[in-house]
């Protein structure tokens with residue numbers, strides 16, 4: 001029996017990368033996982049491989065959130081876990097005329113996370129149980145050059161604490177996970193020299209695998225983390241030390 005047996009869990013950005021690995025691991029551990037994303041073909045293929053339901057959910061769209069959550073409540077009658085994993089990274093710094101990138105990252109990474117929380121919070125409060133896991137970044141714990149990404153990920157860190165505070169008395173937990181450089185399209189897309197730089201700045205001397213982040217996400221979704229809320233957990237090979 002897995003530690004997520006019987007749980008109903010929604011994961012955003014689950015077509016590929018860390019979200020897809022989290023989905024696979026949660027299914028293995030007994031959960032029913034609804035995979036969601038905006039890249040429909042890949043989403044369907046990933047969900048089908050797991051024999052799992054899926055939903056087109058653009059995290060910036062309030063109506064997409066409404067449709068997905070309504071469907072989940074019709075199908076299962078409850079929601080035990082939400083992983084706000086969808087995110088984008090646009091490589092721009094302060095002197096790159098970066099306002100558009102700043103806004104785009106604020107929309108997906110910050111607003112997208114907020115909209116998900118806004119949708120599930122009343123349901124979890126009513127159930128008197130639930131776990132929300134927000135995927136921030138090491139860029140949500142300390143400064144980096146990409147001002148828009150850092151701003152959006154610090155926002156996720158802060159929101160997590162506000163939500164944890166407000167929902168704790170209803171037995172609903174909210175925590176943030178802060179990956180370092182992880183081997184997905186997002187980090188690998190930076191190119192070999194940047195990946196090498198990140199590796200050299202990581203005390204463990206390597207970038208991480210999506211499975212290593214997913215293990216922490218599984219723990220936070222599970223009842224084993226029953227007294228853990230408002231925490232920020234870095235899974236980064238020591239990057240922020």
Ligand SMILES: NC(=O)c1ccc[n+]([C@@H]2O[C@H](COP(=O)([O-])OP(=O)(O)OC[C@H]3O[C@@H](n4cnc5c(N)ncnc54)[C@H](O)[C@@H]3O)[C@@H](O)[C@H]2O)c1
Pocket residue numbers: 012013014015016017018019036037038039057058059060084085086087088089108112135136137138178179180181182183184185186187
């Ligand atoms: N890879 C890393 O090194 C790293 C480090 C720290 C944090 N993160 C964070 O981890 C999370 C997962 O990223 P990843 O590394 O798997 O990258 P990825 O690019 O492989 O996956 C991101 C997923 O989010 C989806 N997405 C993008 N915009 C969306 C939207 N508006 N609505 C719904 N889905 C959307 C994409 O389609 C994609 O499937 C992100 O929040 C990212 O910021 C990644």
